[in-house]
Amino acid sequence: MTQTFLQRVQILSVMLRRDFAVMGTSVRSSLIDCTIQALVMVFLQGYLFPYMGMPPIYIGALCIGSVVLFLLMQNSNMSFRMQSDILYGGFTRYQLTLPLPKNWFLARYVIRFAVQSSCISLPTLVLSFIILHNRIPNLAVRPILFLFMYLLVLIAVASFLIALGLWHDFAWLRANVWRRRLDPLLMLSTFTCSWQAVYAFSPKIALLLLCNPLTHAVESLRSSLLYFEKAPSLWLSAAVLVVTIGLNCYGMKRGLMRRLDPV
Amino acid sequence: MRRDALLLRPMLVRYIINNVLILPLLVIFNDGYIMQMVLFGTNAQLNTMRFVGSLLLPLLVLTFTLATTLLYDFEYNRFVDYQIIVLDPAWVVLERIVFNALFTFIMMVPFYPLCKILLGAKFVTTQTSWLLLLAILLLASLMASAYHIAAMCILPSSSMFIRLWARVNAPLFLLGGFVAPWAVVYEICPAVAYALLLNPFMYVSEGIRQAIIGGTMFFSAWVCMSALILFYALFYGAALWFFKKRMDHN
Numbered sequence: 001m002t003q004t005f006l007q008r009v010q011i012l013s014v015m016l017r018r019d020f021a022v023m024g025t026s027v028r029s030s031l032i033d034c035t036i037q038a039l040v041m042v043f044l045q046g047y048l049f050p051y052m053g054m055p056p057i058y059i060g061a062l063c064i065g066s067v068v069l070f071l072l073m074q075n076s077n078m079s080f081r082m083q084s085d086i087l088y089g090g091f092t093r094y095q096l097t098l099p100l101p102k103n104w105f106l107a108r109y110v111i112r113f114a115v116q117s118s119c120i121s122l123p124t125l126v127l128s129f130i131i132l133h134n135r136i137p138n139l140a141v142r143p144i145l146f147l148f149m150y151l152l153v154l155i156a157v158a159s160f161l162i163a164l165g166l167w168h169d170f171a172w173l174r175a176n177v178w179r180r181r182l183d184p185l186l187m188l189s190t191f192t193c194s195w196q197a198v199y200a201f202s203p204k205i206a207l208l209l210l211c212n213p214l215t216h217a218v219e220s221l222r223s224s225l226l227y228f229e230k231a232p233s234l235w236l237s238a239a240v241l242v243v244t245i246g247l248n249c250y251g252m253k254r255g256l257m258r259r260l261d262p263v
Numbered sequence: 264m265r266r267d268a269l270l271l272r273p274m275l276v277r278y279i280i281n282n283v284l285i286l287p288l289l290v291i292f293n294d295g296y297i298m299q300m301v302l303f304g305t306n307a308q309l310n311t312m313r314f315v316g317s318l319l320l321p322l323l324v325l326t327f328t329l330a331t332t333l334l335y336d337f338e339y340n341r342f343v344d345y346q347i348i349v350l351d352p353a354w355v356v357l358e359r360i361v362f363n364a365l366f367t368f369i370m371m372v373p374f375y376p377l378c379k380i381l382l383g384a385k386f387v388t389t390q391t392s393w394l395l396l397l398a399i400l401l402l403a404s405l406m407a408s409a410y411h412i413a414a415m416c417i418l419p420s421s422s423m424f425i426r427l428w429a430r431v432n433a434p435l436f437l438l439g440g441f442v443a444p445w446a447v448v449y450e451i452c453p454a455v456a457y458a459l460l461l462n463p464f465m466y467v468s469e470g471i472r473q474a475i476i477g478g479t480m481f482f483s484a485w486v487c488m489s490a491l492i493l494f495y496a497l498f499y500g501a502a503l504w505f506f507k508k509r510m511d512h513n
Contacts, residue, residue: 033429040434043455048443051451052313054302070429077425084421120429175274175328179281187289197301205297 011100012108019112023119030119037120038127041066046132058194060129060136060226065191067125068218071157072182074117079165080173082109086259087170096260106162106252113158114151122150129225138227145234146224152241153217159248166255189214194222196230216240267362282370286321291381299385308476311387315475316441316468318374322407323436323464325370329363330411334421337509347510356412356503363408368401375475390477395484399470402491406463409498416505440468446480463494 045062085092095105133139164177189212190198199206209215210232220237222228271278294317299310336343346355375396378386414427438448438455439462449456459465470487472480482490 029426033426036430036434040437043452044437044442047451048448049302051447052443053304053309058302073425073428077422080424081422174331175277176281178324179285183286183289187293192293192298193301198297201297201301 008100008104011098012104015095015098015108016111019108020115023116027119031123033120034123034127037066037070038124038131041124041128042131046128046135050135056135057138058197059132060139061194061197061222061228062192063125063128063132064221064225065193065218067121068153068157068191068214068221069186070121070124071117071153072161072186074120075113075157075161076177076182078113078116079161079177080170082162083165083170083173093260102253102256106249106256109162110155110158113162114154117158118150118154136226140225140227142224146221149220149224149234149238149241152238152245153221156213156217156241156244156248159245159252163248163251163255166252166259185212185214188212189218191218194228195219195232196228199230213240213244264358264362267358271366278366278370282321282325283373286324287374287377288381290317290320291378295378295382295386307385307387310385312444312472312476313442314378314386315375315471316439316443318371318471319436319439319441319464319468321374322367322371322403322467323432325367326363326404326407326411327432329366330359330408330415331421331424333359333412334415334418337415338421343510352507352510353503356416356499356506360405360408360412360499360502363412364401364405367404367408371400371404372397388475391475392477393474396471396474399467399474399484399487399491402488402495403467403470406467406491406495406498409495409502410463413498413502413505416502416509435462435464438462439464440472444472444481445469463491463498466490466494 041063045059045066049062050056050059082092098105129136129139164181165173168177188209190209191214195206195209195215198209216232216237219232220234220241223231223234223237295310295314299314303310303313333343343355350358375388379388414431418424418427438459445456445459445465448459466482466487469482470484470491473482473484473487
C-alpha cells in the first residue's frame with residue numbers, strides 16, 4: 001500500500017518536474033507579459049480612471065479584478081493547448097498509460113495550471129500594487145490570508161477550465177467558451193467594480209451577483225488586500241470557492257471518462 | 264468569397280448568438296450600466312462618452328475569431344496551398360480581409376441601436392450621425408480585419424494567441440480610447456497621448472465618439488477615416504509580405 005503510494009508520488013513528481021522544466025523556458029517572456037500588463041493597468045486604473053471621475057478607493061479593486069481576468073485568459077489558453085494535445089494524439093494519451101489513478105492525473109493538471117498562471121498573475125499584481133501603493137487609500141494587506149485565498153482562487157479557476165476543456169470538444173471550445181461561459185461569468189461578476197460599490201448602487205443586483213462564484217473569487221482577494229466597509233464575508237467566499245472546486249473536480253472526472261475513457 | 268460564405272453558413276446562428284446577442288448584452292450591462300453608474304456617476308452625456316469606446320472589445324474579438332481560421336489552416340488543413348495555385352497571394356489575402364470585414368461590419372451594426380434600446384436615456388444620441396457611424400464602423404472592420412490577418416501571418420503557431428492578447432491586443436484596446444478620448448489622455452500625459460497616435464484603434468474610438476457625440480473634443484471624422492484607410496493599407500501590406508514569406512512564394 002505504502003509502496004504503491006510512494007510510487008505514485010514519484011511518477012507525479014517526475015511529471016511535474018517535466019512541466020516545470022518546460023515552464024522554465026518561458027520565464028523571460030512571462031516577465032515581459034507581466035510588465036506590459038502591469039504598466040497598462042497602472043496607467044489605466046491608477047491615472048486615467050480616477051481622472052475620468054472614478055473615486056480612488058476603487059483603484060486597487062480594479063487591479064485585482066484585472067488580475068482575475070488574466071488568470072482566466074492564462075488558464076483558457078492552457079486548456080486549449082491541452083485540448084489540441086488530446087485531439088491530435090499528443091503527450092496526454094501517453095500519460096494515461098502510466099500507472100497513476102485518474103485523480104492523480106487530474107491533480108497534476110490542476111497543479112500545472114495553477115503554478116503557470118500564478119507566474120503571470122502574481123508578479124503583475126505585486127508590480128502594479130508597488131507602483132500604485134501611494135494612490136490606493138484603502139490598502140490593508142493581510143499576506144497569509146491573501147495567500148490562502150489566492151491559492152483557492154487559483155485551484156478553482158484551473159479546475160474549472162480543465163473541466164470545461166474535458167467536457168466540450170475542441171471545436172466548440174474554440175468557438176464558444178469565451179462568449180458562452182467565461183464572458184458571462186466575468187461580466188456578471190464584480191470584476192470591474194467592488195461589491196460594496198454595486199451594493200450602494202443596487203442591493204438587489206449586488207445580492208444577485210453573489211450567485212456567481214467569480215464574484216467570490218474577486219471579492220475574497222480584494223478583502224485580503226484592501227479595506228472595504230461592506231464586503232461579502234471571507235468565510236462565505238472561501239466556502240463558495242471550496243464548493244466550486246468540488247463541483248469542478250466532479251466535472252473533470254466525468255469529462256475525462258467521456259473524452260479519454262481511461263481504464 | 265462564396266466558399267467562405269458557404270463554410271460560415273452552418274455557424275451563422277452561433278455567430279449571431281455569440282456576437283450580436285451575448286457579447287453586446289454583457290458589454291452593455293457591465294460597461295454601459297454597472298460600471299458607469301457605480302464608478303463614474305449619473306451624468307448621461309459623460310457616461311455616453313466613456314461607454315461608446317466599448318465597441319472596441321466586440322470588434323477585436325470578432326475579427327480575431329474570424330482570422331484564426333487562417334492560422335489553423337496554416338497549421339493543419341493547408342487549403343491555402345491550393346488557393347495560391349489558382350489565385351495571386353495578393354487576392355487571397357485581400358479576399359480574407361474583405362470577407363472578414365464585411366461579416367464583422369454586419370455583426371457590429373446592431374450594437375449601438377441595441378445600446379439605445381437597452382440603456383434608453385442613459386445613452387445620449389441626440390447629436391448622432393448614423394451615416395457617419397456606419398462609415399466609421401465599415402472602415403474600422405476593414406482595418407481590424409487586416410490587422411488580425413497580418414497578425415495570423417506573423418504568429419508562428421496558435422499557442423501564441425495568449426501572447427498576442429497579453430502584449431498587443433489588450434494594450435491596443437485598453438489604450439485605444441476604450442474609456443477615455445485622446446484629449447483626456449493628452450491632459451494627463453502628453454507624451455503617452457502622442458504615442459497613442461500610433462494606435463489604430465484610437466481612430467476607431469475617436470471616430471465613433473465624433474459620430475455619436477460630435478464636437479471639437481474628438482478628432483474630426485476625416486482625420487479618423489484617413490487614418491483608418493492608411494492603417495488598413497499598412498496592415499494589408501504587412502499581411503501580404505508575411506503571407507508570401509510563410510508560403511515561400513516569390
